[in-house]
Amino acid sequence: xxxxxxxxxxxxxxxxxxxxxxxxxxxxxxxxxxxxxxxxxxxxxxxxxxxxxxxxxxxxxxxxxxxxxxxxxxxxxxxxxxxxxxxxxxxxxxxxxxxxxxxxxxxxxxxxxxxxxxxxxxxxxxxxxxxxxxxxxxxxxxxxxxxxxxxxxxxxxxxxxxxxxxxxxxxxxxxxxxxxxxxxxxxxxxxxxxx
Numbered sequence: 001x002x003x004x005x006x007x008x009x010x011x012x013x014x015x016x017x018x019x020x021x022x023x024x025x026x027x028x029x030x031x032x033x034x035x036x037x038x039x040x041x042x043x044x045x046x047x048x049x050x051x052x053x054x055x056x057x058x059x060x061x062x063x064x065x066x067x068x069x070x071x072x073x074x075x076x077x078x079x080x081x082x083x084x085x086x087x088x089x090x091x092x093x094x095x096x097x098x099x100x101x102x103x104x105x106x107x108x109x110x111x112x113x114x115x116x117x118x119x120x121x122x123x124x125x126x127x128x129x130x131x132x133x134x135x136x137x138x139x140x141x142x143x144x145x146x147x148x149x150x151x152x153x154x155x156x157x158x159x160x161x162x163x164x165x166x167x168x169x170x171x172x173x174x175x176x177x178x179x180x181x182x183x184x185x186x187x188x189x190x191x192x193x194x195x
Contacts, residue, residue: 027096
């Protein structure tokens with residue numbers, strides 16, 4: 001997507017309760033501290049692919065434009081690299097806010113601009129919740145487009161090469177119960193950060 005393209009915000013009626021919903025999310029308690037300086041937008045490595053910059057999404061949230069925020073490609077494209085958060089002069093945890101927006105979009109059945117993104121987000125979280133770490137073969141099997149023989153062959157070939165090099169385990173390994181991961185994961189889920 002070209003940054004020179006103009007992206008219009010719809011003329012939805014602002015939802016004054018939206019900002020309060022955000023303030024209850026992880027990282028959302030400081031959303032009103034944003035001074036619209038643009039450091040996040042200028043620092044974002046994925047900005048070229050977004051319909052709105054992170055700064056614009058935060059501004060839309062301030063204005064109560066819930067539907068525009070939750071239907072934005074930005075929340076799904078955010079790579080959670082934390083470059084924006086590390087440079088924000090006001091200390092906003094923008095990746096946590098974007099993740100909260102993803103969860104909110106899924107809860108409100110707001111369709112994502114990229115069909116696969118919500119499925120990936122949900123599947124990734126389920127697998128990490130089950131094993132305490134990622135198991136790539138299971139993720140791939142749940143996400144693969146089974147109607148595409150070309151994709152199946154490509155992924156089978158890649159998987160076989162990775163397996164031969166010891167980079168891929170067919171059986172998932174679980175974290176030791178002494179790590180207390182399950183407790184932390186459940187606590188995060190109840191706070192609404194992993195749904």
